[in-house]
Structure formats: C-alpha cells, structure tokens
Amino acid sequence: MVSTAAALGVAVEPDPSLASLDIGRWRGRAPEDVAADLPVWFADPDACPHGGESIRAFVARIGAAVDDGDQVIVASPVAQALLCADADRYFAVEVRPASVFDCR
DSSP, rough: OOHHHHHHOOOOOOOOOGOOOOOGGTTTTOOSSSGGGGHHHHHHHHOOOSSSSOOHHHHHHHHHHOTTTOOOOOOHHHHHHHHHHSGGGGGGGOOOOOOOOOOO
C-alpha cells in the first residue's frame, strides 16, 4: 500500500485495520503447497484451513474500518473486500493493479 501511494505521489500513514487477509500458516507458501485446502477455502467464506482469518471475518473487518467518504489506497485483497456485495461473493470480484474505484 505504501509503495502504491508513493507511486501516486500521496503520503499515507498505514492503518492496521486495513491490513490484508491473514492467511496464517500459508504465508510465504506457493499455491501448489496448499492445494488440498484451497477448494474448501474458495467454497466456504467461514473456512480458515490456514489457521488465519476467514473471508467472512476479513470482509467484516474491512467494512467496519472504512466509513463512507473516506479515501483509502488499498491492496487488491482489501479492495475485493470493499467491493464485494458480501463474503459469499468475495472471490467473484476482480481488481486489477492500479485500479481506482469510487465506492460512494
């Protein structure tokens, strides 16, 4: 997020409440290393086979952290959480790098 803001010429103070999804023990591992757990994680927004944060908890945390009218610069997973209608639709949202969305 800080590097994105710098590229835009904007000074930011990182907000821990807008941190990306906590993927627990999957952090730093390649998708093929956790492939057996991926189907349940993609299918169930309450699942957290990685021991971190569920998609539902993540979407709720991000939604609670952002008030209407606030301007934020966020990483792709956080943008997905802001743009999805609910946690069940999180993986249906595609966010391309350097995208700008007006969520008002």
